[in-house]
Amino acid sequence: MSQDTKKEKKFTMTLPPEELMACGHLACQGCGATLAMRYMLKGLGQKTALCIPACCWAVIDGPYPYSSLDVPIYHCAFETAASTATGVKAGLEMAGDPETTVVAWAGDGGTFDIGIQALSGAAERNDDIIYVCYDNEAYMNTGIQRSSATPYGAWTTTTPVKHFKNRPKKDIVAILAAHRIPYIATASVSHPEDFVRKVKKAKAIKGTRFFHVYAPCPTGWKSRPEDSVKLARMAVQNGLFPLYEIEDGEKYTLNLKLKDKKPVEDYLRLQGRFRHLSPEAIAEIQAEIDVRWARLLKHVEA
């Protein structure tokens, strides 16, 4: 390409240019959760209200009364993300504002463990909220403690190398699918176009909508900060975190079909939290992924 034609070429933007997340926030270098927030707000636009329980984002956003987001935020108690969002939505409707999208934005601890009762309640009532769980696979904000989203084999400060976590990750999407809510989607920060498309789709649906977003955490995973996006991409490509949607708890759509899944080993080797794993343990993880993948394909074909 000659210099002149290059000068004229437009800068490619595959996402909406609108930026509702400002600089100056307090996330670690290479944080996946900030990318998730950035993409979600790009999809939802300014008419959005957030309810954030205790999680990394409660800190990232900045100390009161400052905030790095251009939308209103309600900081709520750890277990109440979904119920607070329900209340905010009801309040807005009473005040004559049916338009604003209310989003509960919680980490994996606040979704898989502490907030699951409120989430289940909201899903059962089919309250008109979007619930986003950004999953960094442990309680990162309080110092890397095990959560029920921590995968098999991982080191955390409460599951040290000698006693690494020996139970598989909870399948939160299946739990939500059992509630028969109108829309469930998984998304990864490595595929922002897919994420923004799903957010826009969810915005137009009424009822409880759930997002499970894969958000790498270099601090807690003991990985290099520049690898965050790469790790998320690898997790999608090796079938550990497939991208799919579920409508009305039944209609499964696979967004990214994989011809041959990459081996999980390369992904595990990039992270310090899996360094102690023996080849047998890695083979076990691979087998578990294959089983889950086969189950998902069965759902999609059904």
Place this chain on the structure above:
Amino acid sequence: MRPKKAKKIVFKSAEEMPIMICSVGDQTHNLTGAWRNIRPEIDLSKCIKCGICWKFCPEPSIDVVDEWPVVDYDYCKGCGICAEECPAKCIVMVEERR
């Protein structure tokens, strides 16, 4: 496109403080560029304007100026994602000297 730099609003007493976070993106007074120990440098002659660095910057501290990517060193934390993801390999991370 990105909210511009805000001055830090200083509240003199508790009465002056707003009841709720007013969310105007006013955390921008916090110049996170000070955290950086390596800095990205873009070689624009090799850039193909694919937008990937802009898309994956978690700050977001890559601006688009006259259709070119430009790093805002006031906020860039030096994570290196842009250099890792750039398909043309035109971003290098160099040691920061202050």
